[in-house]
Amino acid sequence: MKPKILLQLDADKHPSAFDAVVAIDAGVDHLLSHGAVEPEEVESLVHGAIFTRGPSDLKSTAIFIGGHSVARGEELLANVTKTFFGPMRTSVMLDSNGANTTAAAAVIAAGRHLDFEHTRSLVLGGTGPVGQRVALLLARQGAKVELASRSVDRAADACAALVAKQQGAAVEPLAFGPGAKLEAQYDLIVAAGAAGAQLISKEQLGAQNYLHVVVDLNAVPPAGIEGIDPMDAGREESSLVHYGAIGVGGIKMKIHKAAIARLFESNDQVFDAAEIHDLGLRLEAE
Amino acid sequence: MKPKILLQLDADKHPSAFDAVVAIDAGVDHLLSHGAVEPEEVESLVHGAIFTRGPSDLKSTAIFIGGHSVARGEELLANVTKTFFGPMRTSVMLDSNGANTTAAAAVIAAGRHLDFEHTRSLVLGGTGPVGQRVALLLARQGAKVELASRSVDRAADACAALVAKQQGAAVEPLAFGPGAKLEAQYDLIVAAGAAGAQLISKEQLGAQNYLHVVVDLNAVPPAGIEGIDPMDAGREESSLVHYGAIGVGGIKMKIHKAAIARLFESNDQVFDAAEIHDLGLRLEAE
Amino acid sequence: MKPKILLQLDADKHPSAFDAVVAIDAGVDHLLSHGAVEPEEVESLVHGAIFTRGPSDLKSTAIFIGGHSVARGEELLANVTKTFFGPMRTSVMLDSNGANTTAAAAVIAAGRHLDFEHTRSLVLGGTGPVGQRVALLLARQGAKVELASRSVDRAADACAALVAKQQGAAVEPLAFGPGAKLEAQYDLIVAAGAAGAQLISKEQLGAQNYLHVVVDLNAVPPAGIEGIDPMDAGREESSLVHYGAIGVGGIKMKIHKAAIARLFESNDQVFDAAEIHDLGLRLEAE
Secondary structure (H helix, E strand, O other), X not given: OOOOEEEEEEOOOOOOHHHHHHHHHOOOOEEEEEOOOOXXXXXXXXXXXXOOOOHHHHHHEEEXXXXXXXXXXXXXXXXXXXXXXXXXXXXXXXXXXXXXXXXXXXXXXXXXXXXXXXXXXXXXXXXXXXXXXXXXXXXXXXXXXXXXXXXXXXXXXXXXXXXXXXXXXXXXXXXXXXXXXXXOOOOEEEEOOOOOOOOEOHXXXXXXXXXXXXXXXXXXXXXXXXXXXXXXXXEEEOOEEEEOHHHHHHHHHHHHHHHHHHHOOOOOOEEOHHHHHHHXXXXXXX | OOOOEEEEEEOOOXXXXXXXXXXXXOOOOEEEEEOOOOHHHHHHHHHHHHOOOOHHHHHHEEEEEEOXXXXXXXXXXXXXXXXXXXXXXXXXXXXXXXXHHHHHXXXXXXXXXXXXXXOEEEEEOOOOHHHHHHHHHHHHOOOEEEEEEOOHHHHHHHHHHHHHHOOOOOEEEEEOOOOOOOOOOOOEEEEOOOOOOOOEOHHHHOOOOOOOXXXXXXXXXXXXXXXXXXXXXXXXXXXXXXXXXXXXXHHHHHHHHHHHHHHOOOOOOEEOHHHHHHHHHHHHHO | OOOOEEEEEEOOOOOOHHHHHHHHHOOOOEEEEEOOOOHHHHHHHXXXXXXXXXXXXXXXXXXXXXXXXXXXXXXXXXXXXXXXEOXXXXXXXXXXXXXXXXXXXXXXXXXXXXXXXXXXXXXXXXXXXXXXXXXXXXXXXXXXXXXXXOOHHHHHHHHHHHHHHOOOOOEEEEEOOOOOOOOXXXXXXXXXXXXXXXXXXXXXXXXXXXXXXXXXXXXXXXXXXXXXXXXXXXXXXXXXXXXXXXXXXXXXXXXXXXXXXXXXXXXXXXXXXXXXHHHHHHHHHO
16 A cells, blocks of 8 residues: 555645644655645646556545635635546545534534434524534534524525535524524524634523523634533533533544545545534444 | 655745655655745755765755756756765756656657667657757667757757757757648657647648657647547557657656655766666666 | 654744754654744644644654744744643744754863863854853853953843843853954853854964863854864864864754654753753763
8 A cells, every 4th residue: 555645735824733733643644735725726736646646546645625714725625626537536625724623523512412303503603614514514414503693694695505505404594693682492502603702692592491502613712602611521501511612622633533544545535514524423423 | 774855846836746746655755845946045955955964874865856947947956966065965856847757758668669770750849848858868879860849040059959968969950830841751750849739730740651659748639749649658550659648657657756766776866867768768678 | 652743843934954854863753844934823833733632642742943043933932832831732942043952062062171160261253142052051051151242232231141041150241353352361262153254363362371172163164263174073283172063063963863852752841052952961971
């Protein structure tokens, strides 16, 4: 077997040291790290990955896409897969800003305590890249989802984009901002907003009679959901289960590392939100 | 034995992933990849290569020069070798744009079917970096070479440069462009022009009574020589042997990989066109 | 044990190939090399180093800071250590421009021939980063130090900075420039000035009745101290022991390599001048 080579394409000036260390710990032998990668530079780099080993050896080469901007990462991914043809391809994973592994970990954490087929969920900060992914992954497991944003128009756009990916998804937009109060009852609330911004206070939560799990993906105080500590990892208080960003981080890291390792099992995998979520579910079942 | 370290000096923003993967598959343990390398930055990088290991260990360090511009690669190579002194040196290979390995592979492919001592050859696109190298390698094996360009002046300049490197070379300039027809008879025609440009049509070829091998190094349609497919690798049609860019690529890759491995056999080798050609010939003989 | 990962943070455009090769030869398994690192970019890179492995594995990750500017390296080091918290830290080494390992090697070379408790020393070029470090390391071993510069004000500032680091240090400023003559008697003179500049001639030295060791850290002719050859490594002439830059370089390299290896023994070490000096002293005692 050829040495495992991971081509790290990062949109930021410095390719992520986080992603690099995880790759090494997942068994990568050689990292080829590139920073400040522009979409039009992808083709030449991918050619280097696919034209240097025979098709039967291409499973020992893989591509990882990172960087802070998820939108930019999606552009890079599109150009990577566009460059592939026939058997001349490698497996590729998108995890810009950790969005896919974080969303998968959040949904998997919540799933330890809920039957999603009978779950009414609310995703705060639902129009951001992590929020959209959390909503998608909840919907594909059968949960009812309300996707919240200050702007109901942006929430509706995100819902439409989600349904385009997951036909029949039970997802509805909700306008929710400072001063608003929840009017419906939820089993699960996930906050996927910006770092250091409270999305909902205890007062805004109001009387939630069925609320069973709260997940907050913001590690920087104040918490996105008042009362959650970043270290919470299933902490129960008055029968409410709490997960914070660092608490979810352990699951995220396990999924991230496993995903890198799986890239090298064949040369035809594309790991985006759904595939990473599926992998996380398999890890849960092991 | 110390780990094998290859210092990859690439003139392009992103050091070539192609060159990196080949290096790893040739047994390099650690790649130190640098992009956007300017000629004046070479000295400090080479100092890092030569001042860190004793002379007897310097064969475990080597330098590879790449990037799209062959002219820029030649500048980098000149500055690399200028920095060496006495035993404080490492082996170094130039293969900007794959020009050296491609030219060697083309000549070796043709040599499978021809006795160069009795070969009249024509190199189309002969003033470009690959074309000049193909002409040089043919001449040093004793072939008669006509080096063609739209501009006879540029062709004459390239011939003069070639003779300066290979005294007594039998090389003549030829003006040849769209609308022209070949007036002489050749055993071998090699096209080394820009990607996606036809250099000669069947009609322009005219009646070639002795033509035995045609090689086209352009992988992007239309072919440089009408009738060649990029995948051709010795395909015979009406006793004419065809090689296309991808067909030659297999030989090129074998030479490239072997050259990287040989760099680590001593610390005093400079692999430019002729040395890489010699290595290719030895591989053929094995 | 996890693979040894060294995060190389270099302030220059190209991360030092010198530092990279030494790291590999010191046993580092994977180098993550970053060039043109700005102080404000450090936090994110350090987060990648500290949040990817559990505290008990963090000794297998370390950080190296390099680049030509020692002042910039000190800024990077400050930001690295500021990012650490509790057990979430790695060992880190500063050796911008080789200043710490060079200063330690110079003082260790001199110490082979002197009892620092009874040594009157003069550091020429004492306000530069290497000179300041040489003076500090001499003082911490009990030598009397005169720190010389053309500007007595800058020399006084450097002395004050030194005493702030090493309380009770016996260090005095001295104005010394072209045309001046030494008026005191010294046992040791170290020149740590810019490359290619003579700091003191034989005539300026005058009659030195006790002078036993001279060390010149400039490798580019003319020598900083007239009469020293860069290759000098303890050469005795008229009972005066000479060390030149390359002669000291062997000790420097040994210390540098050992320091990198020691980084991976625990996750809480900060290797700056004093710690690297201590390591060099332990190597001498072995």
